[in-house]
Amino acid sequence: MESQPPQERSEQPTKEVPHVLVMKPPPLLTLFEDKFISTKFQLLKAWESTLPLDQFLTAYAGSVRAVLCSGASPITPHIIQLLPSLQLVVTASAGTNHIDLNECRRLGIAVTNAAGVFSDDAADAAVGLLIDVLRKISAAHRFVRHRLWPATGDYPLGSKLGGKRVGIVGLGSIGSAVAKRLEAFGCTVLYNSRKPKPWAPYPFYSNVHELAVDSDALVVCCGLTAETRHMINRQVMVALGKQGIIVNVARGAIIDEKQMVECLVHGEIGGAGLDVFENEPNVPKELLELDNVVLSPHRAVFTPEGFMAACDQVVANLEAFFEHKPLLSPLIDE
Amino acid sequence: MDSQPFLAKTFPPLLVLRSPSVPPFFFFKSQLQAHFHLLDPLDSSEPTHSFLSRHAPSVLALLCVGATPISSETLSLLPSLKLVVASSAGFDHIDLQECRRRGITVTTAGQAFSEDVADFAVGLLIDVLRRMSAGDRYVRSGSWVTKGEYPLGAKLSGKRIGIVGLGRIGSEVAKRLVAFGCSIAYCSRKEKPLVPYAYHSTVDELAKKSDALILCSSLTKETHHMIDHGVMEALGKEGVIVNVGRGGLVDEKELVKFLVQGQIGGAGLDVYEDEPLVPQELFAMENVVLAPHASVYTPESSTALQELVIGNLKAFFSNEPLLSAAQLE
Numbered sequence: 001m002e003s004q005p006p007q008e009r010s011e012q013p014t015k016e017v018p019h020v021l022v023m024k025p026p027p028l029l030t031l032f033e034d035k036f037i038s039t040k041f042q043l044l045k046a047w048e049s050t051l052p053l054d055q056f057l058t059a060y061a062g063s064v065r066a067v068l069c070s071g072a073s074p075i076t077p078h079i080i081q082l083l084p085s086l087q088l089v090v091t092a093s094a095g096t097n098h099i100d101l102n103e104c105r106r107l108g109i110a111v112t113n114a115a116g117v118f119s120d121d122a123a124d125a126a127v128g129l130l131i132d133v134l135r136k137i138s139a140a141h142r143f144v145r146h147r148l149w150p151a152t153g154d155y156p157l158g159s160k161l162g163g164k165r166v167g168i169v170g171l172g173s174i175g176s177a178v179a180k181r182l183e184a185f186g187c188t189v190l191y192n193s194r195k196p197k198p199w200a201p202y203p204f205y206s207n208v209h210e211l212a213v214d215s216d217a218l219v220v221c222c223g224l225t226a227e228t229r230h231m232i233n234r235q236v237m238v239a240l241g242k243q244g245i246i247v248n249v250a251r252g253a254i255i256d257e258k259q260m261v262e263c264l265v266h267g268e269i270g271g272a273g274l275d276v277f278e279n280e281p282n283v284p285k286e287l288l289e290l291d292n293v294v295l296s297p298h299r300a301v302f303t304p305e306g307f308m309a310a311c312d313q314v315v316a317n318l319e320a321f322f323e324h325k326p327l328l329s330p331l332i333d334e
Numbered sequence: 335m336d337s338q339p340f341l342a343k344t345f346p347p348l349l350v351l352r353s354p355s356v357p358p359f360f361f362f363k364s365q366l367q368a369h370f371h372l373l374d375p376l377d378s379s380e381p382t383h384s385f386l387s388r389h390a391p392s393v394l395a396l397l398c399v400g401a402t403p404i405s406s407e408t409l410s411l412l413p414s415l416k417l418v419v420a421s422s423a424g425f426d427h428i429d430l431q432e433c434r435r436r437g438i439t440v441t442t443a444g445q446a447f448s449e450d451v452a453d454f455a456v457g458l459l460i461d462v463l464r465r466m467s468a469g470d471r472y473v474r475s476g477s478w479v480t481k482g483e484y485p486l487g488a489k490l491s492g493k494r495i496g497i498v499g500l501g502r503i504g505s506e507v508a509k510r511l512v513a514f515g516c517s518i519a520y521c522s523r524k525e526k527p528l529v530p531y532a533y534h535s536t537v538d539e540l541a542k543k544s545d546a547l548i549l550c551s552s553l554t555k556e557t558h559h560m561i562d563h564g565v566m567e568a569l570g571k572e573g574v575i576v577n578v579g580r581g582g583l584v585d586e587k588e589l590v591k592f593l594v595q596g597q598i599g600g601a602g603l604d605v606y607e608d609e610p611l612v613p614q615e616l617f618a619m620e621n622v623v624l625a626p627h628a629s630v631y632t633p634e635s636s637t638a639l640q641e642l643v644i645g646n647l648k649a650f651f652s653n654e655p656l657l658s659a660a661q662l663e
Contacts (some may be wrong), residue, residue, distance in 0.1 A: 119492040124491060124514055125459070128460030132467075137457045281478040299465075299483070300487070304486050
């Protein structure tokens with residue numbers, strides 16, 4: 001072979017380095033592209049082609065064994081069908097609701113997510129939102145900025161954290177990190193999960209309605225599935241009560257947003273701290289007027305360190321796969 | 335006009351000193367009237383000086399409402415005074431030296447508030463690091479739709495926290511932040527035995543080794559402007575300051591300069607040098623969270639304060655041990 005000047009890997013893919021399909025760039029890839037450079041794989045960037053996706057996949061992705069996806073590029077049965085060699089789905093998020101897990105399971109396609117890397121940050125954010133709502137911190141900031149101090153008298157009282165019963169919905173790695181933090185504030189932790197966790201020293205509730213009856217606040221930390229969609233509905237919120245607070249750092253659709261807005265507007269629950277919404281970036285306009293809610297643009301759980309750790313984990317999973325080594329964070333059927 | 339019931343005259347007399355500007359949170363009149371005969375100069379048309387002089391012989395105890403100043407001048411009008419009951423977390427507004435000289439006991443209210451103040455301090459820290467109030471503003475203004483993603487905040491877990499003043503409030507803050515995976519160091523007048531956190535003898539040393547400073551100490555001559563240019567430089571460009579102590583702990587002008595020039599990472603402030611004045615340069619800053627001296631504002635703290643104040647007074651009048659006498663050094 002005559003000597004050639006070294007080519008950019010993306011310009012002249014060598015046969016030995018397998019492809020990882022990326023249909024749309026996950027936020028992680030956009031932010032940290034250079035972290036995804038590996039000697040074990042190269043990215044096949046579907047979005048850079050002018051071809052419609054289906055055609056691109058048919059033309060170029062026939063031998064692709066791994067795909068890197070995100071919420072913007074869901075793995076549906078249709079997509080899976082266009083990838084006959086697919087063996088691995090890697091998502092850069094903790095959430096997996098954009099992947100048809102049943103279909104993957106049926107076809108023996110492994111799935112890995114960015115489990116664990118966001119847990120501390122998500123827990124920090126969840127507790128931060130809870131403190132903010134209970135102690136009215138963002139509202140206090142507005143009060144000061146609008147020059148209402150001391151013109152309109154004493155600032156209203158918030159509510160103490162210590163002694164509150166906090167119901168954690170989903171006691172996975174994020175939920176248990178939340179629990180650990182809340183204990184330091186003197187909160188009583190309760191939880192609901194698909195099944196009781198043998199290691200958890202907290203009272204278990206088999207359904208979220210009963211959890212709400214006994215709780216002063218609910219912190220939603222579970223994944224979005226067919227079962228959990230709209231699980232937090234009006235009944236649950238009424239059970240939580242007029243002083244009750246909801247914090248959601250998981251997925252907007254776990255809460256029936258329309259019903260939550262009504263409950264908040266009519267004072268049937270006491271307040272909410274929300275990092276996620278059903279139709280981001282759209283937030284129900286009624287919420288924008290309320291003083292007892294804290295709204296976050298799906299950002300609270302993310303930190304640069306968390307993102308970089310997620311990148312590292314994505315790359316590590318892909319490299320392990322191509323080296324025939326065990327995956328680092330495969331989803332396990334519970 | 336004495337609006338109390340006849341029987342109240344048999345209650346022990348309690349002089350109440352309060353500035354009109356003190357928030358209502360600190361003055362629970364009806365609860366006090368259930369146990370004491372209140373002598374309140376603000377309820378009298380008589381000038382304060384003569385009111386105090388007239389009642390002085392019977393005044394053994396005085397309730398200092400909130401941050402009402404108690405000067406040596408006031409104390410000199412009360413020769414029979416044996417007890418000053420403070421009702422705020424700090425008591426830098428009371429002439430402690432004069433109290434010590436006269437053998438007047440001062441009781442504190444700090445333990446009534448410690449948990450709520452600590453919760454608030456942690457809330458401010460998370461808010462500043464994660465830009466929660468700023469993110470909330472971003473959403474409410476419609477910017478999430480029109481401008482797209484909001485920038486990432488900073489991680490809390492693993493940060494090195496420097497607690498300035500490891501008293502009751504500082505200890506509660508430390509306990510909470512340990513659960514977030516932070517490492518804790520502190521500075522205090524003296525090293526505390528049996529405390530699992532690293533001690534630094536100066537706040538400069540502490541700042542050098544910290545990512546965030548949480549100010550929990552009382553305001554004294556020594557601690558005034560303790561957080562100065564040097565400390566802020568030592569803390570560094572990513573450093574965060576949370577102040578739930580007293581505004582006077584910080585050289586506020588310097589802090590504003592540092593923040594405006596981006597020489598420090600952010601600040602969460604509940605107290606200011608000249609409340610309720612808040613430096614307006616801070617209003618629009620994304621990395622600053624401002625609260626109106628509200629860190630004690632929960633019904634639970636209010637109840638705890640009432641119980642502590644009334645408990646101390648009842649103990650005093652029954653010759654029983656006081657609940658929260660301050661060690662006046």
